[in-house]
Amino acid sequence: MSIAYDGINKEGLSTQIADAIRTAIMEGRLVVEQRLPSENELAERFGVSRATVREALKRLAAQNLIRTQRGPTGGAFVNRLTWSEAHDALVTTSTLLIGMNDIPFEDVVEARFTLEAACLPLAAARREDKHLEVMRQEIAQQRMKDVSDEDFCASDVRFHRALADAADNPVLSFQMAGVIESMQPLMNMITYRMRDRTRIAALHDALADAVDAKKARAALKVLNELSSYTLELMAARRNARATTA
Amino acid sequence: MSIAYDGINKEGLSTQIADAIRTAIMEGRLVVEQRLPSENELAERFGVSRATVREALKRLAAQNLIRTQRGPTGGAFVNRLTWSEAHDALVTTSTLLIGMNDIPFEDVVEARFTLEAACLPLAAARREDKHLEVMRQEIAQQRMKDVSDEDFCASDVRFHRALADAADNPVLSFQMAGVIESMQPLMNMITYRMRDRTRIAALHDALADAVDAKKARAALKVLNELSSYTLELMAARRNARATTA
DNA sequence: AAACAATAAATTGTCTGACAATTAAACAAA
DNA sequence: TTTGTTTAATTGTCAGACAATTTATTGTTT
CATH class of the missing domain: 1.10.10.10 (Winged helix-like DNA-binding domain superfamily/Winged helix DNA-binding domain)
Incomplete structure (x- = not known):
């Protein structure tokens, strides 16, 4: 039985x-x-x-x-879960999630810039020299002629991570790393012309300046421009694909 | 050799x-x-x-x-990673990270309310009846006399998740679920007096009303009050512990 | 006594071969 | 056609062995 x-x-x-x-x-x-x-x-x-x-x-x-x-x-x-381990796990999960579920690019960009905008006031208030140094350094690299599209994207990621870190809140840094890095594969699909890179570097410069001067409102404005420009680039890429296909 | x-x-x-x-x-x-x-x-x-x-x-x-x-x-x-699987993974990771690394409560609260505030304008613009229904229903439960502290917290989590979902962006919902749910164990440590619950329910009501009326600015103000109140409760708990110890 | 070397012991890491459980497909019977 | 039966492929579990690693102990030398 x-x-x-x-x-x-x-x-x-x-x-x-x-x-x-x-x-x-x-x-x-x-x-x-x-x-x-x-x-x-x-x-x-x-x-x-x-x-x-x-x-x-x-x-x-x-x-x-x-x-x-x-x-x-x-x-x-x-095991005591470290920030680094948790970070890797989150990035892996987010990247796969976005890579395997054809999420609309617009949703990802919106999420990222919405969250990043939320960090800006804190970043502007608390930024330290070390954050600004990283940001300036990455901008310099983005202006160099001989970097590949992939390296350009990687530098972009580091720039935005430094910005998030400037908010000086580990929980925020952790969460932001997830959205920022998981977007990298999507950004990698874009082909950046020289003028695109110049424009982005200029916006990054303005962003760094605003944060440096602790002007959150001004920084927010730049970030919105950056968001729009990213969407434009992606739309251009889609059109290019459509015509060749 | x-x-x-x-x-x-x-x-x-x-x-x-x-x-x-x-x-x-x-x-x-x-x-x-x-x-x-x-x-x-x-x-x-x-x-x-x-x-x-x-x-x-x-x-x-x-x-x-x-x-x-x-x-x-x-x-x-x-395996195609589903939102549900990714959600569970993120919640597990965040919860353990926060539980095992004595992060300052203030940092967690700041991160959560900062990100939640960022979602508010989107939520106010896009909220649908289904989100508001969930929010109202949870508020009603929070007003009931016979719910345990744990159930009260769980209801609070559902309320805020509905709020995040109202922003109608899956990436945002995913990220928000991480910060909101990983905070639950910390919130569970608080003992809620009746007047605390009444106050929180009232704030939730005001929040739902503002979102319903698509008044993002008003909603933001309420959310800030909620944030301050949460910190107050936690401080009170810490004092109580200090005196008994 | 102190320093160093050899040894033993506990634990995880890997291998081998076997059998059980599950399930899709092929086959047979009503 | 439908319904059961067999078959085969594959994962799930088991038992026992040995290798590799690392700590503690023991012994030896200085």
């Missing part, structure tokens, strides 16, 4: 074990730096083989929830 | 294999819904055992990059 509708076991064992441990971490029953039982012990406790436990642990490691170390005193430890 | 510095093998084999496949997906060499070779084939190609391949695949599955299916015609398929 053994009806035994204990728990719905639709998911595999390794998934269930990973979920159990993940929940324990999120609920604080396992704290940072705490060592989990060894793989053999876990296998015994859950009543599964070591291979199954390992697959579960690999899932958690992929999410930066745990970290493993060999040798005696080794094992799996609850 | 066999110096063989082929690739730096500091990382384990399963990690390297996972990275190789992940890169192939991110670079578009593997496209959505494409089937990967079977585990046995992958094991042969990479020159490792099936167990190692499986650990690599589990890592990718944990990041929602692939999906596996049994049976003939089964295998591992490149």
Whole structure:
């Protein structure tokens, strides 16, 4: 008989074990730096083989929830999620999400500039020399003749990240990095003419100046121009594609 | 001799294999819904055992990059990342990040309300009945006498998510969900007196009214009050703790 | 006693081979 | 045609072994 509708076991064992441990971490029953039982012990406790436990642990490691170390005193430890790890995870997720779901370019641009505009007042109030230095340096690179379109985009990303960092709020920096970097693949599809680059560098200059002078209102105006110009470039690219096709 | 510095093998084999496949997906060499070779084939190609391949695949599955299916015609398929999956990943990451790195509460509140304020003009312009209905409904629940603090917070989260959704931009909704939900554990630590709840519900009411009337400026003012009030509540909680301790 | 080298032990990483579970497709029967 | 049955491909799990890594211990030399 053994009806035994204990728990719905639709998911595999390794998934269930990973979920159990993940929940324990999120609920604080396992704290940072705490060592989990060894793989053999876990296998015994859950009543599964070591291979199954390992697959579960690999899932958690992929999410930066745990970290493993060999040798005696080794094992799996609850990992303190760093900004860097979280940043990478967010960028990966956002990039794939946007890359695989043909989101309208307009939506991405709108989201990015809306959020960036929100950071501007804080950035203007709190900017430090180190942020302005990065911004100026990137503008200089954007004016150089021999950079590829890809390098130009990468420099653009660094410029805007410096701007976001100037707001001096780690949570904002984290969130902004997601929207800014996930847009890079889309921006990479644009071919920048020399006059486009010059225009963008000029706008960046104006933006840096406004932030430097702590004039949030002026900075906002420049940012809006930058947003419009980005949309124009993308529209131009679309037209070019349409005629050649 | 066999110096063989082929690739730096500091990382384990399963990690390297996972990275190789992940890169192939991110670079578009593997496209959505494409089937990967079977585990046995992958094991042969990479020159490792099936167990190692499986650990690599589990890592990718944990990041929602692939999906596996049994049976003939089964295998591992490149997964189209859905908004829901990405949302869950972002919330998990943000929540852990904030929970494990004692970020100042002020920073989190500032980030959340700054970003939310940025969404307000869009929300006021585009709000539809469905968003307002959700907001009104949640306000009603917040006024009910017998809801726990936790339920009150959950309702608050739903209210603000509806507000973000009203901006009608999926990228914004995605980003906002991250800041809003990751703040919930912090909000849960607050004990809400009846007058606190009444005040918050009143502010929510005013916010909904302003958005309903498409008055972005008015809504912004209310949101700022809400932000200040949240900080006050948190400060009060901190004082209470300090005196009892 | 101190410094250094060899050894042992614990733990993760990988391999091998096997079997169970699932499922689509081919086949057979009513 | 429909309905069951078999078959084969594939993932899921298991058991046991050995390799690699790293710490602690033990022994040896100075």
